[in-house]
Amino acid sequence: MGSFNEPVYLEEKLREVRENGRLSYRSRSLPTWCPGCGYFSIVEGVTNALNKLGIANKDVAIVSGIGCASRFPFFLNTYGFHTLHGRTLPVATGIKVANDALTVMAIGGDGDAFAIGGAHIPHAARRNVDMTYLVFDNGIYGLTKGQTSPTSVLGFKTSTSPYENQDAPLNPLMMLLSYGASWVGQAYAGQPHHLADLITQALAHRGFSYLNVLSPCVTFDKTTRTYSNLNMQVRMLPNDHDSADMMAAMAEATRVGEPALGVYFKAQRPTLADALNTITSKARSKEAPSQGANTAKKRAAGR
Numbered sequence: 632m633g634s635f636n637e638p639v640y641l642e643e644k645l646r647e648v649r650e651n652g653r654l655s656y657r658s659r660s661l662p663t664w665c666p667g668c669g670y671f672s673i674v675e676g677v678t679n680a681l682n683k684l685g686i687a688n689k690d691v692a693i694v695s696g697i698g699c700a701s702r703f704p705f706f707l708n709t710y711g712f713h714t715l716h717g718r719t720l721p722v723a724t725g726i727k728v729a730n731d732a733l734t735v736m737a738i739g740g741d742g743d744a745f746a747i748g749g750a751h752i753p754h755a756a757r758r759n760v761d762m763t764y765l766v767f768d769n770g771i772y773g774l775t776k777g778q779t780s781p782t783s784v785l786g787f788k789t790s791t792s793p794y795e796n797q798d799a800p801l802n803p804l805m806m807l808l809s810y811g812a813s814w815v816g817q818a819y820a821g822q823p824h825h826l827a828d829l830i831t832q833a834l835a836h837r838g839f840s841y842l843n844v845l846s847p848c849v850t851f852d853k854t855t856r857t858y859s860n861l862n863m864q865v866r867m868l869p870n871d872h873d874s875a876d877m878m879a880a881m882a883e884a885t886r887v888g889e890p891a892l893g894v895y896f897k898a899q900r901p902t903l904a905d906a907l908n909t910i911t912s913k914a915r916s917k918e919a920p921s922q923g924a925n926t927a928k929k930r931a932a933g934r
C-alpha cells in the first residue's frame with residue numbers, strides 16, 4: 632500500500648478493481664446515497680470481504696428493511712430482499728432455514744433495527760441463527776429526513792426533538808451481548824480497511840454475528856455523529872482485550888464517550904440449524920415427544 636503522500640491515479644485504481652474481481656459483486660445500480668455518506672464504505676467493505684472469502688454471488692442473500700441503509704441489496708449483484716420496515720431478521724431467518732448453504736446477511740439502519748424492528752433481535756441472537764447482521768448506526772432516521780432515533784445522543788436537536796433529545800440512547804453492543812449473540816463487534820465507516828476486516832471476520836463466524844457500524848449521516852447530522860467528531864472519539868479495543876470474556880466485553884461496551892472498534896466477543900455454540908437437525912433426527916427416529924404420545928393415547932381412548 633502506498634503512503635498518504637503518493638498520488639492515486641484513477642486509471643490504475645480502475646485496473647486494480649477490474650482485475651481483482653471485487654466488481655463482480657456490484658450491480659449496475661449506483662448507490663443513491665448522498666455524497667460523503669458513510670454507507671459507501673460499507674458497500675466497499677462487503678464486496679472486499681466476499682471477494683476475500685471467495686463466496687460466489689449465487690451463494691449470498693442480502694436482506695434489508697426500510698431506510699437509506701436498507702437500499703443496500705440493490706447495489707450488490709447477489710440475491711436480495713428489500714422487506715418491510717423492521718422485518719429484516721424474520722425474513723433472513725426464514726431464508727437461512729430454507730437454504731442453509733446460503734451466506735445470509737441482514738442489513739438495517741438504527742431505526743429499522745432498534746425502533747420498529749427491536750423485538751426481533753433477541754430471538755435471532757438467542758437462537759444463534761447463522762447469519763451476519765450489519766447495523767448502519769448513524770444515530771438518526773436518514774431516509775425520512777432527520778428524525779431522532781433510538782441511538783441518537785442526548786441533546787441532539789432534530790425535527791422531532793427541537794428542544795434537544797432528552798431520551799437516553801440505547802447501547803446496541805450491550806443489547807446484543809446480553810441477548811446471546813455469539814459474535815459482537817464494532818467498526819467505523821471512516822476506517823474502511825478495518826471495517827472490511829471486521830465484516831470478513833463476522834461473515835466467517837458460524838453463528839449470529841452482529842457488527843455495529845458507526846456511520847455519519849452527512850446531510851441531517853451536522854453536529855453529533857460527524858466524521859470530525861468520530862475521528863476524535865473512536866479508539867481500538869485494547870490489544871489485550873480477551874474476546875472470549877463476556878464481562879470484559881460488557882465493560883468495554885459500557886465505556887461512555889469513547890466508542891471502541893474491534894471484536895468485543897466471540898464464542899462457538901450450536902446454531903439454529905444444529906437445533907433443527909437434532910429435532911429432525913429425533914422425529915425420524917422412534918423417539919417421539921412424551922406429550923405427543925399422551926395426546927395420541929388420549930385420542931385412541933376417545934378422550
Ligand SMILES: Cc1ncc(C[n+]2csc(CCOP(=O)(O)OP(=O)(O)O)c2C)c(N)n1
Pocket residue numbers: 697698699700701716739740741742743744767769771772773774775780
Ligand atoms: C411501517 C413504517 N413506519 C414508518 C416508515 C417510515 N420510515 C421509513 S425509513 C424510517 C427510518 C429509517 O431510519 P434508519 O433505520 O436509521 O435508516 P437510515 O435511513 O438512517 O439509514 C422510517 C421511520 C415506514 N416506511 N414504514
Ligand code: SF4
Pocket residue numbers: 663664665667668669670699700769773774847848849850851
Ligand atoms: S440522508 Fe444521511 S444516511 Fe441517507 S444517504 Fe444521505 S447522508 Fe446517508
Ligand SMILES: [Mg+2]
Pocket residue numbers: 740741742767768769770771772773780
Ligand atoms: Mg439511521
